[in-house]
Amino acid sequence: MLTITLIILIAYLIFMLWIGNYAASKSTGKTEADYFVTGWTTSYIGISFSIAATFASGAYVLGTIGVFYGNPANLTGYAFGTTFAPFLLWIIGRRIWAIGRKYGYSTFTDLIGDFYQSEKLRVVVSVLICIFFAPYLAVNFMAPAILLKQASGGAIPFWVSGLAFGVITIIYTWRGGMRAVIWTDIAQALIMIVGFAIIIPLMFGVGGGWYSVWEKLPEKIATYKPGGGSFWIVLSWFWIVGFMQTGNPDRAFRLLVAKDLGHIKKGCLASLVLLTIWSVVGFFLGWGLAVAVPGIAKTDLAFGEAVNKFMPYMMPVLMVVVWAGGMSTLDSGMIAISAMLTKDVYRRNINPRATDEQVYKLGQKIGLALGVIAFMLAILDLKSLWFFVGAGAAIAMQWTPMIIGALYWKRATTAGAWAGILVGVGITALFYYVIKCPIPGPGGAAIIGMVANIVAYFLVSLATKPLEPAHIAKYQGMFK
Amino acid sequence: MEKKTWKILTWIIEIAFLFLALTAPLNPFLTTKVSVFAWCFIMIGLGVIAIIIATFKGYPPEEFSIKE
Numbered sequence: 295m296l297t298i299t300l301i302i303l304i305a306y307l308i309f310m311l312w313i314g315n316y317a318a319s320k321s322t323g324k325t326e327a328d329y330f331v332t333g334w335t336t337s338y339i340g341i342s343f344s345i346a347a348t349f350a351s352g353a354y355v356l357g358t359i360g361v362f363y364g365n366p367a368n369l370t371g372y373a374f375g376t377t378f379a380p381f382l383l384w385i386i387g388r389r390i391w392a393i394g395r396k397y398g399y400s401t402f403t404d405l406i407g408d409f410y411q412s413e414k415l416r417v418v419v420s421v422l423i424c425i426f427f428a429p430y431l432a433v434n435f436m437a438p439a440i441l442l443k444q445a446s447g448g449a450i451p452f453w454v455s456g457l458a459f460g461v462i463t464i465i466y467t468w469r470g471g472m473r474a475v476i477w478t479d480i481a482q483a484l485i486m487i488v489g490f491a492i493i494i495p496l497m498f499g500v501g502g503g504w505y506s507v508w509e510k511l512p513e514k515i516a517t518y519k520p521g522g523g524s525f526w527i528v529l530s531w532f533w534i535v536g537f538m539q540t541g542n543p544d545r546a547f548r549l550l551v552a553k554d555l556g557h558i559k560k561g562c563l564a565s566l567v568l569l570t571i572w573s574v575v576g577f578f579l580g581w582g583l584a585v586a587v588p589g590i591a592k593t594d595l596a597f598g599e600a601v602n603k604f605m606p607y608m609m610p611v612l613m614v615v616v617w618a619g620g621m622s623t624l625d626s627g628m629i630a631i632s633a634m635l636t637k638d639v640y641r642r643n644i645n646p647r648a649t650d651e652q653v654y655k656l657g658q659k660i661g662l663a664l665g666v667i668a669f670m671l672a673i674l675d676l677k678s679l680w681f682f683v684g685a686g687a688a689i690a691m692q693w694t695p696m697i698i699g700a701l702y703w704k705r706a707t708t709a710g711a712w713a714g715i716l717v718g719v720g721i722t723a724l725f726y727y728v729i730k731c732p733i734p735g736p737g738g739a740a741i742i743g744m745v746a747n748i749v750a751y752f753l754v755s756l757a758t759k760p761l762e763p764a765h766i767a768k769y770q771g772m773f774k
Numbered sequence: 775m776e777k778k779t780w781k782i783l784t785w786i787i788e789i790a791f792l793f794l795a796l797t798a799p800l801n802p803f804l805t806t807k808v809s810v811f812a813w814c815f816i817m818i819g820l821g822v823i824a825i826i827i828a829t830f831k832g833y834p835p836e837e838f839s840i841k842e
Contacts, residue, residue: 395840517807522800
C-alpha cells in the first residue's frame with residue numbers, strides 16, 4: 295500500500311507543478327501587481343476556493359479534526375466562527391477592494407501605512423506579523439510529514455517528506471506568484487472535498503453506519519459541560535476561526551485580487567458555503583473517529599490511526615488530502631509575507647526607486663527564503679500543530695481594529711493605531727508564549743489581546759488630534 | 775424597505791446569531807447531543823441569513839469613484 299500511496303502522491307505533486315506552470319504562463323508580465331494580486335483578474339471562484347483551501351491546512355486535516363474527535367461539542371464554536379468569518383470578510387472587503395484598486399494595494403499594510411500616514415507603523419506591523427506568522431508556515435510541513443512517517447511505519451523520515459513537500463510548493467509559488475497559488479488552491483480544495491466525500495461514508499461504515507455512529511457517540515464529549523463550563527472554550531474557538539480569515543494575511547489578501555466588487559460579494563458567499571463544508575466535515579469525521587478509534591490521547595494521530603487500522607486502502611486518498619491542505623496554506627503564506635516584506639519594507643523604505651521587475655524578482659527570492667526558513671523550523675519538530683496555527687492567527691488578527699477604523703471611522707488616528715497594535719500584539723504574545731492564559735483554547739489570548747487593542751485604539755484616537763478631513767476623504771469619502 | 779432598515783435588520787440578525795450561538799453552552803435546554811448539534815446547525819442557518827441580507831440589501835457593493 296505504501297508503494298501505491300507514493301505513486302499517487304508523486305502524481306499529485308506533478309499535477310500541482312503542471313497547474314502552477316500553466317498559471318504562470320497566464321502572467322501578463324513581470325510586474326508587482328501581476329505577481330502579488332494577479333493584476334486584479336481573479337473571479338469569485340478563485341477568491342472563495344483559495345480562502346477555503348488556505349484555511350483547511352494540513353493542521354486542519356490532522357490537528358483540527360483531531361480536536362473535533364476529542365470534543366466535538368466544544369467545536370461548535372469553530373462552526374460559529376466559520377459562519378461569522380464571511381460576514382466580516384464582506385464588511386471589510388467591500389471597501390478595502392475599492393480603495394486597494396484605486397491606490398494599487400497588494401497588502402493590508404499598504405492601507406495602514408497610507409491611511410495613518412506613518413511609514414514606521416507600516417513597517418512595524420508588517421515585521422511583527424511576519425515574525426509571528428513564520429512558525430505558522432512551518433506547521434504546514436509538519437502534518438504531511440507526520441502522516442507519511444506514520445503510513446510508512448517510520449521508513450520515510452520526517453525531513454525527507456518535508457523537503458519534497460517544500461520544494462514542490464516553493465517551485466510553483468516562485469514561478470507563478472499569486473496566480474499559481476490561487477489556481478493550485480482551487481485544485482487542492484476540490485481534492486480535499488472529494489477526498490472527504492469518499493472517506494466520511496467509509497468512516498461511518500466502520501462505526502456501523504450513520505445511525506449507529508450517532509447512537510454510540512458518547513454524550514460526554516458531544517455535550518457541553520454542565521453549568522456553562524464550556525462557554526469560554528466555545529468562545530475561544532469562535533474567536534480564532536471567526537477573525538482568522540480577515541486577520542491572517544495568507545487568505546485576507548484575496549480581498550484585494552478580485553476583478554470587481556461583484557466578485558468579492560460572490561466570493562464571500564461562496565466562502566460561506568466552503569467554510570461551512572469544513573465545519574460539517576469536522577463534525578462528521580470527529581463523530582466517526584470517536585466511535586471507530588476511541589481514547590487516543592494524541593488526537594493529531596487519530597485520523598491516520600483509523601485509516602491505517604480499518605481502511606488502509608484509503609491511505610493514498612488521505613495522504614493527498616493532507617498534502618493538498620498543507621500546500622494550499624504554505625503557498626498562500628509565502629506569497630503574503632513575501633508581498634509585505636517586498637512592498638512595505640523594501641520598496642517603500644530601502645529602495646523607493648526599485649523597478650517593478652526588481653520588486654517582482656525580490657518577491658520571488660523572499661518567497662524562496664521563507665520556504666527554507668519554514669522547513670528548518672518544521673524539522674525542529676516543536677510543539678503541537680495547533681499551537682503555532684493559533685499563535686500566528688492570534689497575533690495577525692490584531693490589525694483588524696485599525697483596518698476597520700481606516701475603512702469606516704473618521705475619528706481614527708495614528709496614535710490610536712499605534713496604541714491598539716502594540717497593546718494587542720503585546721498582550722496576545724504574553725498570554726501565548728509567556729504566561730498561561732486564563733481563557734482556554736486557541737483563541738483565549740487573542741480575545742484578551744483584541745479587547746485591549748480595541749479599547750486602546752478607541753481611547754487614544756479620541757484623545758489625540760484627528761487626521762485631516764481631506765486625507766480621510768481620500769479613503770472613506772470615495773464611496774457615494 | 776429602505777436601505778437603512780435593511781442595515782438595522784442585518785445587525786439585529788447578526789447580533790442575535792452571535793448571542794444565541796455563543797451562549798449555547800449556558801443554555802439550560804441544550805443538555806443532550808441532539809439538542810447541542812441541532813442548535814448549532816440552526817445557528818449556522820441564522821448566520822447565513824444575516825450574511826445574505828448584508829450582501830444583497832443592507833450592505834450591497836458600494837458605488838465609488840476611482841478618480842481623485
